[in-house]
Amino acid sequence: MAEDMKFRRHRRLRSSAAMRDLVRETHLHATDFIYPIFILEGENTKNEVSSMPGVFQITLDLLEKELQEVKALGIRSVIFFGVPNEKDEQGSGAFSDEGIIQRATRKAKEVDPELLVVADTCLCEYTSHGHCGVVHDGDVENDESLELLAKTAVSQAKAGADIIAPSNMMDGFVKVIRAALDEAGFKEIPIMSYAVKYASAYYGPFRDAADSTPQFGDRKTYQMDPANRLEALKEAETDLAEGADMLIVKPSLVYLDVMREVRNMSNVPLVAYNVSGEYAMVKAAALNGWIDEKRVVLETLLSMKRAGANMIITYHAKDAAKWLQEENN
Template sequence: MLFPDYRPRRMRRNETLRRMMRETTLSVDDLILPLFAIEGKGVKNPIDAMPGNFQLSVDNLVKTAKQAFDLGIPAIILFGIPSKKDALGTQAYAKDGIVQRAVKTIKDKLPDLVVITDVCLCEYTDHGHCGFIDGQTVDNDATLDLLAKAALSHAKAGADMVAPSDMMDGRVAEIRATLDENDFSQIPIMSYAAKYCSSFYGPFREAAQSAPQFGDRRSYQMDPANAREAIREATMDVEEGADIIMVKPALPYLDIICRIRDEVDLPVAAYNVSGEFSMIKAAEKMGWIDGQKVMMETLTSIKRAGAEMILTYFAMEAAALINA
């Protein structure tokens, strides 16, 4: 029986050879840890749908952020859960808002940790939508000023980067202009450029208490069936001044990550979202999979698709495994 001259299995014979030939390497430097800030002191509320994740008061946020930093994780992204909500989401841009206070405290204690803030209104509005409501519709243009005010308040608090996740048209340009006009031209924008209207966000809405009180978000988040539109969204955000382009979710949209990586010459991030995390944790609990191996395979696939940065609730668990 004749064989080809090249036998790929030669390079898979042992772990050392496999390591030498590995095309994609996952590093702790690739990871960003999402954290949820809530009012109070000594608060550590378990998130039932996301095992090992918590709503944390600022004092406990600092402790968790330090644990992450000690593992080598370079950055966190903060989401806020205010004590009161209203139609305009005013706590999103309040000087003493929960995220603003969390940023100040974390940067004071951990100045070298990169603190990114999610810029959106859904956690802060009583209706749960990501912008100003006119009747039953989110008013795109009326929302832009509120988002820019939130981003500016985060920058003033000491945030290293802002990440608008609302999917309003033109919000990157509005935020960029507002930051520049207020002497924050050094603050980068990580844009949720291709954020799909996904069913994988379910556990997050429990964590952030941000489920819409009527309707859904299909009029502003992307249709899961569309790919070319994601390229248009990413290209628009690049033109408006984004510094990093994000795809969310990650696993059902690996093709989108790959296509944007080919089209855009900026860094690409991907959000390994709550539903992706929780499914693995649930299957692991049932004994159906090896949770650690599936976690690492999942994160590696996101990196292989083209993401330089991965926002993931696995960040600390993965970092500990990488370090070990």
């Protein structure tokens, strides 16, 4: 080859599996995953969510078996969502010391004290209207809702939750929850804030699983406009100033640009929420034989790590952990 035809040979570092492993920049581990579990009132019931194949609502008596499976796969963190029998306008089940999530948290800590339990701190699963706060004349009242969210966080911490994850998107929610936790003696409990939560169509299957569809209107007055990028940075900066220890970007897959921007402007742990609609699309395509599910899931989760996430809340967690175990054996 003529001297003037020389070029850089990037393929040298792709020449074998061992070489590719050696120079790989981003890695997935089972300990990166936070596995969502839907806890149902009642006994001996396991309902598959129709829009989320492989995801179940389970009753408290089945939780121990589920947690044993999670532990065997190397997953060390879970997040609980409650499906209560009774709801009211205040969402009082969210902050009851005998609420379904409080009982699930205590049970989890009995089964495995080392398991990290993340408590989703919101009211929408417990309110009769399905909104994330107190409603008056069709509007969600921001400041009045904060008091109930603070009570919910303290109740969850008393039950043994290791991390409080407020998802309601009320203004000032991190500040008020941090103050309430500190006053109640939980200064060491971190807040994993849903700092960047868009008003997304990708939440549809979750609302089936958690029975939390709004009974009127939508959540666009408190969740973010999908068109906005700079607003996400403003939300993240505010939550950090108010005391957030970790930040969540939700959804993740179609907001990887936002995740990278949040990563670049902060040095706290960043969490990707791989939401229900993203999960459902992959499962539907896989069940139809249109994609290689294992490769697509692992590539999808890897993209979130590459974009800057340290942790991933994902319904794929058990499958992904199993596939990673197989690859490492």
